[in-house]
Amino acid sequence: MEPIGYIQASARLDATFAALADPTRRAILARLAKGDASVTALAEPFSMSQPAISKHLKVLQRAGLISRTREAQRRPRRLEVAPLRDACLWLENYRRFWELQFRRLDSLLQELQDGDAEKKRLRRKKRHIEGRSR
Amino acid sequence: MKNSATFQITAQGDREIVVTRVFDAPRRLVFDAYTKPELVKRWLLGPDGWSMPVCEIDLRSGGRYRYVWKSDTDGREMGMGGIYREVVPPDRIVATEKFDEAWYPGEALDTIVLVEQGGKTTMTQTILYDSRATRDAVLKSPMQTGMAASYNRLEDFLPSLGRDALSA
Numbered sequence: 001m002e003p004i005g006y007i008q009a010s011a012r013l014d015a016t017f018a019a020l021a022d023p024t025r026r027a028i029l030a031r032l033a034k035g036d037a038s039v040t041a042l043a044e045p046f047s048m049s050q051p052a053i054s055k056h057l058k059v060l061q062r063a064g065l066i067s068r069t070r071e072a073q074r075r076p077r078r079l080e081v082a083p084l085r086d087a088c089l090w091l092e093n094y095r096r097f098w099e100l101q102f103r104r105l106d107s108l109l110q111e112l113q114d115g116d117a118e119k120k121r122l123r124r125k126k127r128h129i130e131g132r133s134r
Numbered sequence: 135m136k137n138s139a140t141f142q143i144t145a146q147g148d149r150e151i152v153v154t155r156v157f158d159a160p161r162r163l164v165f166d167a168y169t170k171p172e173l174v175k176r177w178l179l180g181p182d183g184w185s186m187p188v189c190e191i192d193l194r195s196g197g198r199y200r201y202v203w204k205s206d207t208d209g210r211e212m213g214m215g216g217i218y219r220e221v222v223p224p225d226r227i228v229a230t231e232k233f234d235e236a237w238y239p240g241e242a243l244d245t246i247v248l249v250e251q252g253g254k255t256t257m258t259q260t261i262l263y264d265s266r267a268t269r270d271a272v273l274k275s276p277m278q279t280g281m282a283a284s285y286n287r288l289e290d291f292l293p294s295l296g297r298d299a300l301s302a
Contacts, residue, residue: 013270014266014270017145094143094151094273095141095143097181098141098143098153098155099141100181100182101177101178101179101180102141102155102157104176104177104178104179105157105167105177105178106157106158107177108167108173108176108177109157109158109159109163109164109167110158110159112159112163112166112167112173113159113160113163116163
């Protein structure tokens with residue numbers, strides 16, 4: 001029922017989530033959120049070879065999460081915001097829906113527990129009265 | 135008001151959605167709230183402005199359940215139901231789920247596990263879909279099915295709920 005556009009959007013989201021599933025790649029994105037950086041600068045905080053970092057960068061680039069800027073020879077990497085924003089919005093809608101249901105459930109559970117306490121109190125009282133009448 | 139530590143939604147593997155939530159109540163009560171129609175009707179209402187006129191539950195393995203929601207504003211209805219595959223009070227419910235006007239193919243399999251610790255109950259709900267495409271479509275569902283009210287309105291509503299919870 002979904003138009004082709006949705007399937008493309010869905011495939012892009014899959015790529016986004018897959019790329020975000022790795023802690024090193026998330027750290028790279030966090031670093032790029034502060035500003036563009038070269039591969040050398042990005043490799044610095046990790047005890048990883050430059051080729052290993054380059055592999056992560058390729059995954060991020062394929063997912064559209066980062067791009068290479070054209071300026072200068074070192075071609076610093078840049079964070080692309082749109083795919084991340086899409087991924088967050090997507091889960092966020094689902095999350096908000098359930099958050100609302102669960103908040104209602106919280107109130108109901110509180111009420112049930114208060115009710116339980118009241119019933120126990122009445123049972124104790126009843127037992128007390130019955131005990132006295134015997 | 136954010137309780138992210140006690141509430142998580144994740145897309146697990148290719149075909150699953152996992153919802154985890156901690157409730158400040160014993161497991162027995164949470165189980166009742168998920169399985170007694172008179173209680174389900176009071177919280178599983180959908181977005182603001184919807185009610186749940188139909189909630190039928192035949193709580194046994196092989197038994198059916200059926201839910202219908204209705205919009206108070208325009209009378210639109212939306213129904214879903216399924217069959218219980220496993221019912222183990224007070225900690226485990228497995229059931230199929232299918233919407234009347236499903237926007238995705240096949241049935242989903244829903245597993246709810248309740249674990250109690252120190253008077254609190256952790257609910258883990260795993261929903262397994264036919265395929266990855268189905269799972270991904272469902273994650274967008276509140277927007278797609280028209281069940282979603284305006285989220286702006288919803289956001290206005292949430293803080294007041296938070297206050298109620300605090301004062302309760």
